[in-house]
Amino acid sequence: MNRRPRQKQSHGRSLVGQTFDVEVGPVAHGGHFVARHDGRVVFVRHALPGERVTVRVTEGDEGSRFLRGDAVSVLEPSPDRVEAPCPVAGPGLCGGCDFQHVALPAQRVLKAAVVREQLQRLAKLDVPVDVEAVPGDDDGLRWRTRVQVALTPDGRRGFRAHRSHRVVPVDDCVITRTDARVEVEGEPVDEGVVSEAVSTSYGDHTFDVAAGGFWQVHPGAPRVLVETVLDQLRPEPGESCLDLYAGVGLFSAFLADAVGPTGSVHAVEGDRTACEHARANLAAYPHAAVTRGSVDRTLDRLDLEPVDLVVLDPPREGARKPVVSAVVARAPRAVVYVACDPAALARDVSLFTEGGYRLDALRAFDLFPMTHHVECVALLTR
Template sequence: MTSHSNSPHDQDTKEHAGPGPELVVDVGPIAHGGHFIARHEGRVIFVRHGIPGEKVRVRLTDSGDSSRFWRADVVEVLEASPDRVPHFWKPADSLGSWRRGGPPVGGAELGHISLPRQRALKSEVLAEQLKRLAGTDLTTEVEAVGKNDDGGLGWRTRASFAVTSKGRLGMHAHRSDVVVPIKEMPLALQGINELRLWDLDLSGIARVEVAVPANGSRPLILLAPEEGTGPKRLHSILSQLPHEVSVASFDPGKGEVLQLRGRTWVQESAVGHEYRVTGEGFWQIHKDAPETLVGAVTDFLAGGGYLQPGASVADLYAGAGLFTAPLADAVGVTGSVLSVEGAPGTSRDARKNLHGQPQVEIVQGRVERVLHQRARSFDSLVLDPPRAGAGKAVVKQLMATGPRAIAYVSCDPASFARDLGYFQQGGWRLGSLRAFDLYPNTHHLETVGLIVPAQ
């Protein structure tokens, strides 16, 4: 049930976010990753929970004389931006959290900023990454998603939680081993909150993953037991959960999922198709993301004449087949779709989801290896890599297959811009680009680019 934005606490390397010295700084421009740039006596400080133009008091969370830069959280606003709004979620509010003696949870780091300004800031990040990594001057509007603008809340169909030392549901503070107990998750669908997992004793569990499909089908809870947690403890937790919810245990390291009750998968719906997604298998987390992204991809390809009956298409990093199914619809039985996915469990899901489409070939394996083995050409490609991007070697292989166009779906503007630079070095160009606010109140955004050979 993971996604490109897999974890709501959005960790990198972990540090202890304990109290540090305080400074007064002026907040500068946004940087990739949800930080804002400030300076103190010539040293760069990456500040979270500010807004450009504000004067704030910050608490250093990562500092040292030998550090190239420091990190800090805003603890007091001395001169506020007109775009500052009350944070919607108490545990994620930096000002209140530090007053109570500890760091805020991650995963809602832009919740103190009005949504229009959030999107403008994300547009700045995208433009800066394109300029710096691809040498491309382009400003792209970050579009709101969904029929109703609901304050950027209630959109997550999936959520990942930690567990406190006392067995209570929690989330990590940013870059920290600190787990903050929570009693709501405002970014999640109502169905996730209705499970009331924070009322349970989760002792013996290290991590909890939850998926509640937007179509109303049966939810799934995955429990990652701590070492030494036995069946009796798992059964005790199971007895506290609603009977209509599927429950499974899983080992994140091995990728193994063990049925405890009901299914080990969820049933998702998008663009007229049904998709089975097992365990931690990848699926877009915003309730409106599947329709939005499929629409953008097919509009780019079909609108340019690159996707039509009889065409040969490849869907790379295909997951459970979100793009594969509509691509198969578009090329028809006279065309062909090669669907490539590296994760064995997710690839098995794709086989089940697309078994009635004779024009689809499902291959499980690394994209670079499959392309090397197949050595065939395509009319167009869909590329939806993980956060790290495709990389130089894969980009070179993609160009060698001779497609007329590539639709590149990305959840990270830095890796997208880097890969775009590789395409440009090979004589390709960015034909069109759209950006979507699929992760409101966080720094993440999604882009869909159409990359074509330069004329």
């Protein structure tokens, strides 16, 4: 669940373990907050803007450009600070949740600030952002429908500490549903198939998904994402669509309904198993096709006429320039970009603006309460 630290070259005496007091500044992308000490930036977890805290350094040495640390004592708390609902959410403990110490409405304000800052800095756009709650969780808890756990040396289940290999035992993950599917890190994933039903104002579909394949972990996510994509694209009968990074065909199925038999939908997905399920899930639509392959290379070789609509739902690193350029070359009237990383979204939006598109609408959803993650859906028009 957590990114492991890269090995870094030492630049002097280690500062790990040292403590000092700081005034906490704004939230930064990645679940931490910006502070300064002795002229150097310190990225602090478990803090809030405006607080005065004692920081213990967790990464950095005398020559580091910046330090990382945990707020181990709160000297002047923010009014948005609350007691974490999980006993292992805190400095040196489970690294899965970044914001359990933050009141839920304030979590969404922080996420909105990150999305807005990334768009300002990377795309030179000043866009109002409101992170919306999504039905399907209980005050930000019990929403994960699938979770991967690690094992301690004595065989207990748990999660890794932040930027660490160390496993923290967790008996009850408070953001995970009691009926969630649990996978154990390093063990073979069940290759069976599960069915996921999605009911929206546009219709109902059931999707076959590999038990270990990708599917949104928040129960409210598929519906809200499908409805937002269709609301923004406004597909018309007879239009042609590209669904890139299509997974098992979630968006493709509803697009196929919308454009009808006189239109077309072409889904592109790199994962073999996901493609097999996408073909099965779209079997009722003769005007829908699925191509397996990496999106950048596939777009280069697909002999497609210009298309009307494009959906992009890339992995965390984003679509990047080759894909954006290939999409722009097909001159769609509208592109909807579904993003789980605001920095990648902002970089790609900048590429689209260079290609003659503008950001016309943006919605953000709290699909990952108690963490720093946020899902965005952006509409780009020519």
